[in-house]
Amino acid sequence: MRGRTVSNRHQCPAVGCNVSLPRHLLMCRPHWYRVPRALRAEVNDAWKAYLATCRGKHDHDTVLQALARYRAARESAIAAVNRIANAGPAP
Numbered sequence: 001m002r003g004r005t006v007s008n009r010h011q012c013p014a015v016g017c018n019v020s021l022p023r024h025l026l027m028c029r030p031h032w033y034r035v036p037r038a039l040r041a042e043v044n045d046a047w048k049a050y051l052a053t054c055r056g057k058h059d060h061d062t063v064l065q066a067l068a069r070y071r072a073a074r075e076s077a078i079a080a081v082n083r084i085a086n087a088g089p090a091p
């Protein structure tokens, strides 16, 4: 088992972008700001709600629901940024 350290960094999920990011950032700044504002807000809200359920005394289903909401928001944001990136350079 060599050359495989557990990394707390990941790559920006936008197509063609290989910026390395700390785990708490979903994507690099230029890509993040291409995500529609409402979707950015939803990702942030969902993430905070998920953290809150993790900290509090919640049943497993509540935590899973919060996680599912965050994942859905994250996927939407990634899909949005890739749709915009694939549409060509910003005007």
Ligand SMILES: [Zn+2]
Pocket (backbone or CB within 6 Å): 012, 013, 014, 017, 018, 019, 027, 028, 029, 030, 031
């Ligand atoms: Zn990026």
